[in-house]
Amino acid sequence: MxxxxxxxxxxxxxxxxxxxxxxxxxxxxxxxxxxxxxxxxxxxxxxxxxxxxxxxxxxxxxxxxxxxxxxxxxxxxxxxxxxxxxxxxxxxxxxxxxxxxxxxxxxxxxxxxxxxxxxxxxxxxxxxxxxxxxxxxxxxxxxxxxxxxxxxxxxxxxxxxxxxxxxxxxxxxxxxxxxxxxxxxxxxxxxxxxxxxxxxxxxxxxxxxxxxxSDAAGRLALVLGRDFIRNAMPLDAARDGFHLGGHAGLPTFSRGNAVHQYLFVNGRPVRDRMLTGALRGAYSDVLAKDRHAVAALFLTCDPVLVDVNVHPAKTEVRFRDAGLVRGLIVSGLRHALAEAGHRSATTVADAALGAMRPDRPAAPVYQMDRPGPAARAQAYAAQMPGFAEAPSARVEQDFPTQDGPLGAARAQLHENWIVAQTADGIVIVDQHAAHERLVYERLKAQMRDRGIAAQTLLIPEVIEVGAQADRLLSLDLSRLGLAIEAFGPGTIAVRETPAILGAVSAADLIRGILEELEDEEDGDPLSLQSKVDAILSRMACHGSVRSGRRMSGPEMNALLREMEATPNSGQCNHGRPTHVTLRLSDIERLFGRT
The missing domain is CATH 3.30.565.10 (Histidine kinase-like ATPase, C-terminal domain)
Structure with missing residues (x-):
């Protein structure tokens, strides 16, 4: 020194x-x-x-x-x-x-x-x-x-x-x-x-x-808007001393950012990554990656189960059992989504009506009352004898009457849009988006029960995948209904595909799986179940009814009935609406009818 x-x-x-x-x-x-x-x-x-x-x-x-x-x-x-x-x-x-x-x-x-x-x-x-x-x-x-x-x-x-x-x-x-x-x-x-x-x-x-x-629902309607309450699901779930309440928006009521997500723990507003991550995970099956749910979640528990003294501004919390809380949020939200069934946000219909509404709506004019079916039949018979019987027979044969919420199919337009008639309006269904969700839910059900049934290809399909071949071969795809094996450097052979998909391009299927694996590497790591669901979603997209396919009346009605019975069928796997419901009164206003 x-x-x-x-x-x-x-x-x-x-x-x-x-x-x-x-x-x-x-x-x-x-x-x-x-x-x-x-x-x-x-x-x-x-x-x-x-x-x-x-x-x-x-x-x-x-x-x-x-x-x-x-x-x-x-x-x-x-x-x-x-x-x-x-x-x-x-x-x-x-x-x-x-x-x-x-x-x-x-x-x-x-x-x-x-x-x-x-x-x-x-x-x-x-x-x-x-x-x-x-x-x-x-x-x-x-x-x-x-x-x-x-x-x-x-x-x-x-x-x-x-x-x-x-x-x-x-x-x-x-x-x-x-x-x-x-x-x-x-x-x-x-x-x-x-x-x-x-x-x-x-x-x-x-x-x-x-x-x-006011009460809680009235305050939410004031802060988030009455559209939110009309298009939200009430939450009521409990587990081991924790209770989840509040409201969560339908997937088709989503937004482009997360600013409309409100989280509360024992009445305290918080901004917590674990809670927002659980919210995102709950919607991962029904929302595109660039869309965000609208929600107000209220989590209550004994104060000793959560530490609020971890941040100077008291906006972050630490739970004694974070896994329990995350599980409650994910399961509570997914149960509510399943209960919502085929519901789609009313704002989708509002947007459709707004797009059709002329810049200068005509002043309403008086319109006589709509005649009943019997009166219409008599009028048609008088005006054109024999005409009424022919359409009536064709409708009864091709388009049977149904009382379900999505009505009865009446037409298919441009080989993609199914138009159904309900008691008080019409429903327009995107056949590809709807079938994509239905196939996805079927795949998930099979996966849970026994694994997805496979069909053997008459001739194995050989696909070049380059450096990704080893990774694909390391995955256990058999439970997904896929059987692959090595077929030279950077090449695989597909011997079996999921039976539920019917005739499907194995190459497109494999490329979709590879894209999901790339998304996992680029973004946040997915849990194993989320990864499997993402792959199943890709498979469903390839195996669903494509746009451009003509469907018969019974096929269209079968699709409508299955939508009504299937959870999450109000939106496709990417969060887009599968159908739009237009009330007859709204349609009449478009034409200036009172």
């Missing part, structure tokens, strides 16, 4: 002052205005407020004001409420048995460290209210204030004490949208509480969100 090293002055360890500690802590708790709003509204909810009003200006940068009618804070406790790690929600003896939103006692101290914070409160029975102010960590003594009841927390100039953080904020519009999203999530968690969010920038007052107290 040289002389310069021996003479080097070592840095001394020292205690940071309270202001620096609070600013560091604030960086973890308060990332943006939406974080501050979330913490303050959660405090209001913990105070048992029934009405919460939030005012923001400039996206929350210059003003955040939260007013509630909760039980308030005693005047003598105000200085303590603004100090770190002071809370009335827990006593510190048990950090797992948490029944409140907040429990760390950090929010107010953190906000006071990075902004100008004023808290005014009055408890029931108090002679007057009290207010206290803190700016950049410096606290003034409390003083009397006029307030009818509850608490008003006003935060001005967020991050004025840490101006570098301002550079990381997004535009005023983006920050305001994040605030609105935080409010919507808390409003869904507490449907009985009334919420109002207002933008008061430049002295104005614009209501961004308002929700009066």
């Amino acid at each position: 040289g002389a310069s090293d021996r003479n080097m002055i070592l840095p001394r360890i020292r205690q940071l002052d309270e202001g620096a500690v609070n600013r560091i802590a604030a960086g973890e708790v308060v990332e943006r205005p939406a974080s501050a709003v979330k913490e303050l509204v959660e405090n209001a909810l913990d105070a048992r407020a029934t009405r919460v009003t939030v005012d923001i200006a400039d996206g929350g940068r210059t003003l955040i004001r939260v007013t509630d009618d909760g039980h308030g804070i005693e005047a003598a406790d105000l200085p303590l409420a603004l100090s770190r790690h002071a809370t009335s929600k827990i006593d510190g003896s048990d950090l797992l048995n948490i029944h409140s939103f907040g429990f760390r006692g950090e929010a107010l101290a953190s906000l006071g460290a990075v902004g100008r914070l004023t808290v005014t409160s009055r408890t029931a029975g108090a002679a007057e209210g009290a207010t206290i102010r803190v700016s950049g960590g410096r606290m003034d003594p409390p003083r009397p204030a006029a307030l009818r009841g509850g608490t008003v927390v006003e935060l001005r100039d967020l991050f004025h004490a840490t101006p570098a953080r301002l550079k990381f904020l997004k535009s005023e519009r983006s920050e305001g949208m994040a605030v609105a999203d935080a409010i919507r999530r808390l409003a869904m968690a507490e449907p009985a509480v009334a919420f109002t969010l207002r933008d008061v920038s430049d002295g104005g007052e614009r209501v961004l969100f308002r929700a009066d107290g």
